[in-house]
Amino acid sequence: MLAAFLAVSIRSGGEKFRWFGHKVEVESVRVGEKADSVKHVAGRIEGGAKKTIRTAEGIVNGIRKK
Numbered sequence: 001m002l003a004a005f006l007a008v009s010i011r012s013g014g015e016k017f018r019w020f021g022h023k024v025e026v027e028s029v030r031v032g033e034k035a036d037s038v039k040h041v042a043g044r045i046e047g048g049a050k051k052t053i054r055t056a057e058g059i060v061n062g063i064r065k066k
Contacts, residue, residue: 009017 009015
């Protein structure tokens with residue numbers, strides 16, 4: 001099966017390999033964009049969590065002082 005695919009690909013001038021390489025390149029760009037989006041959202045979540053922790057610590061410290 002693989003040998004037949006290679007034979008047909010080579011006979012067609014390697015067009016199928018170039019097509020596959022192009023598809024991989026396009027998908028890698030899409031994956032990179034999604035990774036950047038996830039990184040941005042994760043940063044926002046982390047910032048919100050830190051703010052919540054600081055607020056909680058402030059409340060606890062306020063209660064302890066009473």
